[in-house]
Amino acid sequence: MSFDAVIDVKDVTKSFGGLTAVNKCSLRVERGSITGLIGPNGAGKSTLFNMVAGNIVPDSGSIYFDGEDVTGVPPYKLFARGLLRTFQIAHEFSHMTALENLMVVPGDQPGERLANIWFRPDFVRKAEHHVRQKALDVIDFLKLGHVKNELAGNLSGGQKKLLELGRTMMVDAKVVLLDEVAAGVNRTLLQDLAANIERMNEELGYTFFVIEHDMDLIGRLCDPVIVMAQGEVIAQGPMEEIRANPEIIEAYFGSPVEAA
Template identity: 80%
Template structure:
């Protein structure tokens, strides 16, 4: 059953020993949106993000993905049903080219099975050609053609982030979780990265859930923006409203400040 909510987090709680990291928190991500998640250090946003991504199992509550309860599912299981994640530090195959990195993404390719390589070489070749064409289309979309044959380990931090974004385009993603996408990226490439996220959302219908410390990037990309503090959701709305709310600013920065 298709719903308007791709992600629906329901009253999740997580403790680490005596530390209550997330406290009965609920939030949602609408299909077709770029939803941001912000908060001060220790707010619980990374823990919540990891519970959605399947890296941490909540002590209580539910994570609903595309109408189904996926609480406790592993990241590889979520990948198979359309939830993909990028990381603050890009996870590329450094000794493979940018193009080969993209071609590695689609799962269950015939060439992965020894029997198919022996007895169904035509099928293996056909699928490889199909995946290569898709990878080349992604590289063109992201304007990475000049580094397609470069070893991924030699790419800049920003190019690696673009490559990781491209990997999410190699499968049918229902939502992409972006973890600190601005980290380690220079301003020029960050502008390219943001532009590609906007294009993927606008032209291809991708839904994004973004955790990020760069408020300018959040302000550019995200609507709505969800604010967490002390393990709880305290606000949600457009970035202009978030910036203009003195209570939110105080919770975020620790002291009252003037907001332009």
């Protein structure tokens, strides 16, 4: 399969006071890929992720999304363009059901305008039915039918992560940024989560950019894997090559001898 870059980061730098968190970093996320981003604590992964997501503005360099310069574009505008992010801690609406959590995702729904409710009630009902049916389809895809009417706050950590994936499906995202998707998820549900990421990639064409500390999950899902250390990209390739790279072992463990 031939790819083209849907995210292209060029010479991006970000400092906080006297600390340079990301230093002239460049990387590409190819369309249709599941690209992993790994590195030791303090490598600059989260800062880079936050710049791509629009939460932090870089000091210099450029970020391109789908061929357009989006450097400094805020998250809500990136959302509208199809760049979505999930979080290490799921951000569900705890007092709404799982189904309702999905239904509120699409923006600019007719029912949000009071005039439509008064003067175009049939139009509002039809649009709401369409959104509800899409949410039910997403629930079925993720095999969450047994909890669709459960309050989201009562779901397990893994179910909440699946629900976050479902929210990205409600707006047909082009790229999903996954931040520590394995955090707080038991091993059984983690397998379900991984399987659904693979299905969304293979069957629906989603592109994923993943920060993760679980190397087994990265090894299962991601190709390529990008490695950061001290704010810079130091390697990129399949996980088998990454695991065998002495420079990466040194970055994680201090020296190849100690790592052995």
